[in-house]
Amino acid sequence: MTAARPGVTIVPIHGKTPKIHDSAFVAPGCVIIGAVEIGADSSIWYNCVLRADVSRIVIGERTNIQDGSVVHCDPERPGSPDGSPCIIGDDVLVGHMAMVHGCTIEDRGFVGLGAIAMNNSVIGSDAMLAAGAMLTENKVMEPRQLWAGRPAKFLRDLPEPAIAGMRIGVAHYTENAKHHGAAIAAIDLSD
Template identity: 75%
Template sequence: MNTTNPHPGANIIPIHGKTPVIHESAFIAPGATIIGDVEIGAGSSIWYNCVVRADVFTIRIGERTNVQDGSILHCDPPRPGDEEGSPLVIGDDVLIGHMAMVHGCTIHDRGFVGLGAIAMNKAVIASDAMLAAGAMLTERKVMGERELWAGRPAKRLKELSDAAIAGMRVGVAHYAENAKHHSEAVAAALG
């Protein structure tokens, strides 16, 4: 893990004695801001103009996960009546679409958050589950494996097909490869 800023144009900001820990193979795009008690795993990518703000509690992002342009990630601290708080925990091979808001929830390996979707404190997105574009997963709602949820508030629509699951895995591979190209392009442009 690397605690320096090898990501030209990105804002890596320590706060309250906590410095983001970003694996050297992760891509952090210019304009992205990573603050505080954040850990980002190998091969993950945080795209242009995202904010990952762990100023009050922890954010953990696994390997090969991508957080697409303009998304906002935050958490809530422990407090009276909520001693465990709401850390944000994101597993491996997760897809988070453009302009999503992900706050104090858990997304298991291979979970998917669609464009502009919202996932709130203590909600859970299970492995191979999809929160549809524009959906709002309200506090403490738990999605099962391979489920598609949509709407505001989000409700279960159906079980995902094998083809849909395969499509999500293709998306993960695409973003991992595309991040390498962007990393090279940024290095060349900003040196």
């Protein structure tokens, strides 16, 4: 399930080794550490860091974590006996340079460019955290909501065209990952 991938650093730590589905695309420059699971047809784009050294990161199917994003988690601590794992569902879009930390993103959730989602926050299904927004600890976005700002606040419910657009984005990234995988396979990254 986790074969060597050209240009990708995969680091086992504390007895935990990343598990990456064979159909997932992980771009060169990525660092995947510890208790990370990446599901079928998901894509982790150039120069992302997924570090599950103190808890776990689970990424569902057909989800994309775009270029330069950081995904991390937190260990157990007083008041948080289970810690703050990062659980990301199926068909999720995480925009470039996002920071996703110890939160839950439900199926078909969306995190905009440069947005931050903090410990124990929840992005509901078909919900969108706007570009540059910061969802603070323990905040819960209900399904189909748009939140924006720093700190992020509810703006409005998302209309059907916006939700359809997010689904088109998921399909685009799933297909584009196949093209990038083939292009990378055709070059020699050992230099």
